[in-house]
Amino acid sequence: MNWIEIVSIFAAAVAVSFGAIGPALGEGRAVAAAMDAIARQPEAAGTISRTLFVGLAMIETMAIYCLVIALIVLFANPFIH
């Protein structure tokens, strides 16, 4: 195992771990705000939760990007032949 592969595995781990922090905080805030809104206005729960799901998926995309980068580094690394 040469050093490029070792660095690749390390880079994938770093990408996923740090890429998960931001979306996790963001999703927490989004859900908290949605809960607050539903508690204040229960009749708008349908609209709020639908928008929440779309927003959560948008935020989650950031983590998914990091996952895709990690998988490219692991499985389709251009520097490993």
Add this chain to the structure above:
Amino acid sequence: MIDSPLSTKVVFTVGSIPITEPVVVTWGIMAALALAGGLATRSLTLRPSRYQAVLELIVGATEEQIRNTMRVAPKPYVPLIGTLFLFILTANWSSLIPGIEPPTAHLETDAALGVIVFFAIIYFGVRARGFGGYLKTFAEPSIVMIPLNVVETLTRTFSLIVRLFGNVMSGVFIIAIILSLAGLLVPIPLMALELLVGAIQAYIFTVLAMVFIGSAVAEDRADRSRKGTGS
């Protein structure tokens, strides 16, 4: 699917063209949807039967969504948007059948869907504003924004592709890893979660396609920035 998620398995070759597994599954889904659609619309009556009522519910919900999101008459957009949603939903849920991997878990299928949306945006934009009028939207709000608007057009299509690919593929991948570690019955809760994710991602893909097309045909750009163009 424990090996590389970026590679595809070749099932057979026609001449020199390799036919991969996602292509076969995609054609199977297309055939199933076309067959179901053909059978369901064969005998439409004024007093709907039970199947026709379900069908009308789906079409009505699609029209309502388009009207809410794009704020235009939904008629020209229903075929594209509805087909996109039904195809992606069926593709994401096709993993319920044992031995079948969802074709959306491979980058090529998602890229094809993204390219369809990309050209649909241009087509509907040109149809609503004319060629010059569509090109002029790139120079809004000011002429300095042209490079940014061009880049945005490309990157939002790209993010549409990677979002669907990443979500579906990560689900399939995680289930495969759990299955290899823990064995039978353990991945079932994850598969249930995957059904939810699949439905949400199908919904989001179509909503974003609607928002993008809506921004191309909308009257002014201020309207578009209020609705949000997404990343």
